Amino acid sequence: MSLTDATPNVADPSLSLRQAGLSTASARDYLALLKPRVMSLVVLTALVGLLAAPVTLHPVLAFVAILCIAIGAGASGALNMWYDADIDAVMGRTASRPVPSGAVQPREALAFGLVLSVFSVITLGLAINWASASFLAFTIFFYAVVYTMWLKRSTPQNIVIGGAAGAFPPAVGWMAATGSLALEPILMVAIIFMWTPPHFWALALLKAEDYGRAGVPMMPNVAGDRSTRLQIFVYALLLAPLGVLPAVLGYAGAVYALVSAVGGALFVVQAHRLMKASDQDRNSAAGKLFGLSITYLFALFLTMLAEDSISRIFGLEWLLPSALRITVGG
Amino acid sequence: MARTRPQPAEPVPTDHEPVPMTEEERSHFHQQRRSRSVALAVALAVVVILFYVVSLIQGPGILNRPM
Numbered sequence: 206m207s208l209t210d211a212t213p214n215v216a217d218p219s220l221s222l223r224q225a226g227l228s229t230a231s232a233r234d235y236l237a238l239l240k241p242r243v244m245s246l247v248v249l250t251a252l253v254g255l256l257a258a259p260v261t262l263h264p265v266l267a268f269v270a271i272l273c274i275a276i277g278a279g280a281s282g283a284l285n286m287w288y289d290a291d292i293d294a295v296m297g298r299t300a301s302r303p304v305p306s307g308a309v310q311p312r313e314a315l316a317f318g319l320v321l322s323v324f325s326v327i328t329l330g331l332a333i334n335w336a337s338a339s340f341l342a343f344t345i346f347f348y349a350v351v352y353t354m355w356l357k358r359s360t361p362q363n364i365v366i367g368g369a370a371g372a373f374p375p376a377v378g379w380m381a382a383t384g385s386l387a388l389e390p391i392l393m394v395a396i397i398f399m400w401t402p403p404h405f406w407a408l409a410l411l412k413a414e415d416y417g418r419a420g421v422p423m424m425p426n427v428a429g430d431r432s433t434r435l436q437i438f439v440y441a442l443l444l445a446p447l448g449v450l451p452a453v454l455g456y457a458g459a460v461y462a463l464v465s466a467v468g469g470a471l472f473v474v475q476a477h478r479l480m481k482a483s484d485q486d487r488n489s490a491a492g493k494l495f496g497l498s499i500t501y502l503f504a505l506f507l508t509m510l511a512e513d514s515i516s517r518i519f520g521l522e523w524l525l526p527s528a529l530r531i532t533v534g535g
Numbered sequence: 536m537a538r539t540r541p542q543p544a545e546p547v548p549t550d551h552e553p554v555p556m557t558e559e560e561r562s563h564f565h566q567q568r569r570s571r572s573v574a575l576a577v578a579l580a581v582v583v584i585l586f587y588v589v590s591l592i593q594g595p596g597i598l599n600r601p602m
Contacts (some may be wrong), residue, residue, distance in 0.1 A: 219563065221560060222554075227554060227564060228567070228568075228571075229563070229567050230565065230567065230571065231571065232570040232571050233570070265592060266592060266593070269585055271591055272585075332586075333591075452582070476565075
């Protein structure tokens, strides 16, 4: 199509250019496809997994490993935005994403996601090891195919099972350093896995209308408000002791023990408040739990990172008991 | 006998014909394309440097030589 007959679009010069088949996406739009906020959590948890490993990688290789994991996570985000453009368009929270807003064409998002997926996996394999690269490939597949294409639109357990994809990065980081798995990274995965349902269901309570309009069977839309709040509380009860377990088993130090115990208690208290909240206070309580859940997870992993870094830099091994490390596999 | 190439009666349209744009559209288009080009250039440069450094560490082992 040519623009010969097109009248200039003063409000949005991109519109007529897009109609002519020209890309009007900026670098910022492509960055948004990578879901940078999700990526920040992936980078943190993968870094903790990598640094907690009993094998020390060369700093450049460690950087490359984290970069590949971050790019892999971003790539799966791009594939998710490509596939979910139809439902993103009808939800207020996601309507301004690059694909539904028209800034990036669906085929561009698909190509971007595929290229970065392949690049991140191959680079991790060539530069670090193929065990971690395979796990990264599986993580991308799990998020893009199992969660996005299958579970998300078919079951209210979508975020429970699909949450595994977001939980895997610490294990990938650990495997990058060691080439194998152990109980410690599996525990980190379990914490994120157990954290995901209450985190997303708090958001789903706030955005139930959006999800209903998009036809996504989130728990509040299928099981109802009361049942969701009860399930959030149950998950919080399971998460709180799980969060303390790394300190109990000797994988983390005293500061972590304190942070995880206080954070877990606050999480349970807020989940209980949400469960007991009246209908008019429900949104406020759900919003608080959503915010608290993010702070909680960042606090746990930042504390692990800080303890590990301090013990490495200052040689304070007593800060980080390393007993009971059980290595599984090669 | 010399063969002559048949000439098309009218120019064949291609995908590379410039699209007519208003000044505002042209400026916007060039601005967005420039941002993509700069990002791509930086990304490729980083990849080249990373692969080079990783090859020094993993491959020939230059950085790991005993002093």
